[in-house]
Amino acid sequence: MAEFFAMGGYAGYVWSAYGVTAIVIIALVLVTGLDLIAQRKQLDVLESDGARKRAPARPSGSKL
Amino acid sequence: MKRAFVSLVRRDVALAVQVGGGGGMAVFFFFVTVALLPLGIGPNLNLLGQIAPGLLWVALLLSSLLTLDRLFQADFEDGTLDVLSMATLPLELTVVAKVLSHWLTTGLPLVVAAPFLGLLLNLSGDQFLPLVSAMLIGTPALSLMGAVGAALTVSVRRGGLLASLLVIPFYIPVLIFGVAAASSNVMPAVSTQAIALLGAVTLMSFVVGPWAAAAALRANLKT
Amino acid sequence: MNPMSHLTLTQRFHAFANPARFMALSDKLIAPFGFVTALLIGAGLWYALFNSPADYQQGESVRIMYVHVPSAWLGMMGYMIMAGASLVALVFRHPLADVCAKSAAPIGAAFCFLALVTGSLWGKPMWGTWWEWDARLTSMLILLFLYLGYIALWSTIEEPQRAGRAAAILALVGSINVPIVHYSVVWWNTLHQPASVFRADGPTIASSMLVPLLLMALGFTLFFMTLLMVRMRAEILRRRVRALQLALSEV
Numbered sequence: 001m002a003e004f005f006a007m008g009g010y011a012g013y014v015w016s017a018y019g020v021t022a023i024v025i026i027a028l029v030l031v032t033g034l035d036l037i038a039q040r041k042q043l044d045v046l047e048s049d050g051a052r053k054r055a056p057a058r059p060s061g062s063k064l
Numbered sequence: 065m066k067r068a069f070v071s072l073v074r075r076d077v078a079l080a081v082q083v084g085g086g087g088g089m090a091v092f093f094f095f096v097t098v099a100l101l102p103l104g105i106g107p108n109l110n111l112l113g114q115i116a117p118g119l120l121w122v123a124l125l126l127s128s129l130l131t132l133d134r135l136f137q138a139d140f141e142d143g144t145l146d147v148l149s150m151a152t153l154p155l156e157l158t159v160v161a162k163v164l165s166h167w168l169t170t171g172l173p174l175v176v177a178a179p180f181l182g183l184l185l186n187l188s189g190d191q192f193l194p195l196v197s198a199m200l201i202g203t204p205a206l207s208l209m210g211a212v213g214a215a216l217t218v219s220v221r222r223g224g225l226l227a228s229l230l231v232i233p234f235y236i237p238v239l240i241f242g243v244a245a246a247s248s249n250v251m252p253a254v255s256t257q258a259i260a261l262l263g264a265v266t267l268m269s270f271v272v273g274p275w276a277a278a279a280a281l282r283a284n285l286k287t
Numbered sequence: 288m289n290p291m292s293h294l295t296l297t298q299r300f301h302a303f304a305n306p307a308r309f310m311a312l313s314d315k316l317i318a319p320f321g322f323v324t325a326l327l328i329g330a331g332l333w334y335a336l337f338n339s340p341a342d343y344q345q346g347e348s349v350r351i352m353y354v355h356v357p358s359a360w361l362g363m364m365g366y367m368i369m370a371g372a373s374l375v376a377l378v379f380r381h382p383l384a385d386v387c388a389k390s391a392a393p394i395g396a397a398f399c400f401l402a403l404v405t406g407s408l409w410g411k412p413m414w415g416t417w418w419e420w421d422a423r424l425t426s427m428l429i430l431l432f433l434y435l436g437y438i439a440l441w442s443t444i445e446e447p448q449r450a451g452r453a454a455a456i457l458a459l460v461g462s463i464n465v466p467i468v469h470y471s472v473v474w475w476n477t478l479h480q481p482a483s484v485f486r487a488d489g490p491t492i493a494s495s496m497l498v499p500l501l502l503m504a505l506g507f508t509l510f511f512m513t514l515l516m517v518r519m520r521a522e523i524l525r526r527r528v529r530a531l532q533l534a535l536s537e538v
Contacts, residue, residue, distance in 0.1 A: 012346040039524035237471040283452035
């Protein structure tokens, strides 16, 4: 096992290459996922907002 | 159409000369940068002479980047560009006129200044002619591609820095071939090849630049 | 009839007819795509780290190739997707193409960056230096600059339609220039160092190395696609939010 982690003397290079790749990929996934959740939340708030604003207008100006 | 083109060029050149802040400023910046480089590298004349073509080209690129916001910014802000975009002269030709006057007021002065700055950097005697001719051939490409960056960022407040960042990748072929063209004392064959390639890059920029810049201006003018 | 509700309704039908279909489709696709991606990368990692031989010249450091080469591929593919989508956006005004180009850019830039970093980490033990002004590394660096300029342009122009058109023009001009830049860099490189550099692709790739390489490349590609879909969904929602905010502020 120790031999595997030593990577024939190239441990520092090999593991940092895989490490950087993992970090960047995980960061991409996290940023994207959080952004999606944030947008969805904001959209929900706005849509319920819009519904509330529209609701009183509809019966009074009822030319639908 | 021809008259409109000529009068547009004349107007822009006159504006650049009268208002100032045009070519004169770029040449001054060119001079200051070149004076700065030996202070950073050291006064070793042999070393400076070796890298002089590269230094001159890089300083020239930076100086011409500085002036990009002059291309369209003022005309965009005061609405002149709106009028020009509705004129009979196609916007592409308007761009060409503006690029031409930009080159006349910055590219050309920079090329004229370059040999004098070459003296400061101990540029070897037989490199002056190829370097200056390469700069004459290459600087129009700088104005043409610069116009694309300037047009893309014309609606951005203080877009000059962004325009420079966008344009730098497009300046790389000019830099590479321009420096190689001045290597005639070592490799004459490479030098002529580089000049030919530089010409090709300029022609290519002439095909791409005005079209892209005009499209970018249209995108930015539409509100 | 309430003018505002009428406006938003037509706006929605007009602008989101296609995105709506995309939202429905991507909703179904993302989970299976993610699952296959995980499988492929998992298998690829197993082969890359445990089940493939060390190179006779490069030793164990050859294992960096399995993340480096796919990253470089995707860095280039990302630009192609971006430029292709930009062309469609400019010519056909397809609303999704614009979203696709914008969403692909950060992923492509990230892979471009990864290709540079892992290349540097591979170069240090092999070439003895962190950075070699080799034609491929240099073009990759310039590609990263192009990506960053594109992203910067999107972020500085506020109005999405205007930003989209400007960014699409930049991507297209960039795609014309990429081959020119690449050619000039290769030309410059042969001028300065006559083919004495150690080439990363020097030793022919044994089939035992091809298996992990292909697995990783496929896994990375699917990851790109999955993430692209998620990013596009987020972008579509962002535009809906923007449209709603504008509509509400007009009441």
